[in-house]
Amino acid sequence: MKNLKIGFVALLLIIGATSINAQDKNNPFSVGFGVNAVDFYPTNPGLMGHGSWFNEFVNVGDHYNAIPAISKVTVGKYLTDGFSIEAAGAINTISNVGDNSVSNTSYIALDGAVKYDLNNVLGETSVFDPYALIGGGYVWMDNFGTGTFNSGLGFNVWFSENLGVNLESKYKHAFESNIVQHFQHSLGLVIKFGGTDTDNDGVYNDEDACPEVFGLIEYNGCPDADNDGVIDSKDDCPNVAGLESLKGCPDTDNDGIADKDDACPNVKGTKANKGCPDTDNDGIIDSKDNCPNQAGPEANSGCPWPDTDGDGVLDKDDACPDVVGIVSNKGCPEVSVKDIAKLEALFKTVYFETNRADFKSETISKLNEAIEIIVKYPTAKFAISGHTDSIGNDQYNMKLSEKRANAVKNYLVSKGVSANNLTAKGFGETQPIESNMYNPGRAANRRVEIKLIN
Known part of the structure; x- marks a missing residue:
């Protein structure tokens, strides 16, 4: 024992x-x-x-x-x-x-x-x-x-x-x-x-979060090279003083975006725009926005689309940007009933030399008056038709009516009317409006007409 x-x-x-x-x-x-x-x-x-x-x-x-x-x-x-x-x-x-x-x-x-x-x-x-x-x-x-x-x-x-x-x-x-x-x-x-302090920073290895690197006691032995309160191992910008909330990186413009990630580090912006401003909130940063204080589409460099004629239809959608029109007609004016009636009346006074496609002198003023009405409607489409009486053979009358319709069209085009808005066709003696038995009827059938087709 x-x-x-x-x-x-x-x-x-x-x-x-x-x-x-x-x-x-x-x-x-x-x-x-x-x-x-x-x-x-x-x-x-x-x-x-x-x-x-x-x-x-x-x-x-x-x-x-x-x-x-x-x-x-x-x-x-x-x-x-x-x-x-x-x-x-x-x-x-x-x-x-x-x-x-x-x-x-x-x-x-x-x-x-x-x-x-x-x-x-x-x-x-x-x-x-x-x-x-x-x-x-x-x-x-x-x-x-x-x-x-x-x-x-x-x-x-x-x-x-x-x-x-x-x-x-x-x-x-x-x-x-x-x-x-x-x-x-x-x-x-x-x-x-017997305590070990490998890096000689005054913090023993057992308590040193960075035992191989000289650091500071207040940071458990880890270094803070830029003295911003964020230790280097957690500092994305260890050599430049920054903010703890931004992992030690600076934010010069105080927009909450670290300078290293900020495309506009000296101007306050938004995260959505990588730190750049967009004053008018149109999705285009000010530096690339031709109208930074007015919202506009990227297709127009950040500027609002203009409406030159003030008709409520933007120029980009306005087929007649310089003429007041209506939305339903793509910004172009709609041909009035009054103007249609006047055009039809004017065309009834269009006269040609006998058996020719040349205008009589008094016809020119009537055509000029018709042109003043037509150019008011830059997108309106018109059909010009030529007609004859029954004197002469059918083939001759058909050719003559086509020449007369084209003569009218060519004159209108020469005065500024778009050729794309005009069609011309001859009908010969096939569409009389009076009897060809007597002179008055035949005179009425020798005519040029204009019709609005769009």
Whole structure:
């Protein structure tokens, strides 16, 4: 049994020596130096010269055993999640066992412990670092030795990131009766070390988001070359100060579009137009809009289509852009009934020389008057027809009527009427309007007519 206890203690010491643990992940190693005091009094109720549990716990003058020298050394290493392992060695001289005085007896202790940082439960503080421990060890007093089960509480108060003062009190329960239960208190300095800072920026690798690149503490060790508050690894424009909302890129015109994506970086615009303005909202940016303040189609370079004649039909749709017309007639005027009647009357006064296609002199003024009416309707289509009486043979009359119809058409065209708006055809004697039996009837049948066909 005794060998088993010694083996248990030895195992703890081996763990402590090979996995020395301390305070935190950045400085995983620690060493401590200080003094220790051993108190047998408040742990042995019923023994002569001893009090009940925790009785006179801090009666330093009567019960504490201490020597005026460095009498305790610790080494440790941080594990994870607030846990660390520590190995401790202590020496002392025992002159008081409870209220009983004894001759000076040497005291040597080797301990191993698992420690837990209570700030993980209480909440992190900057300087105060309380902990609980549990473990075991071995104590020698002169020629006697025993394994112990240890538990206790302590705390560190840090003066700097690496240096602090340690106060600890632990209870040691002895497995053998030749050494009774006791408390061991200690006070000393503790030093943390061993943190790695590859890029020498003052942020340890375990907390450095950019451990290979020199950075700033406020950015967890990452650089911010342009000092815009956005670390370089998240900055799309790392060498030019910009806005966090735009991933570190500048926005000169404050339109919410980063300059690198803004086709018009110096003029406020919209995302839909890649940062360029479109003042009239016609979908054409101002720099390509010939009428930036008037909405218009792209086909007209951003300008509204004109309506030159003001008839409500845009020039692009107006077959008669310079003449007031109506929508139903593609912007062209509709030939009035009055003008049709007048044209028909005028054409009845068109006379030719006998058996010829030459106009009589009085006919020219009548045709000119007809032209004034026709040009008012630039898209109107007219059909000119020539007719004869029945004197002469049919073939001759047909040719003569065609010549006379074309003579009228050619005259109108020569005065500016579009040839596309005129057709000419001869009908000979086939369409009389009076009887060819008498001169008046034959005279009425020798005629040229005009008809509106569109």
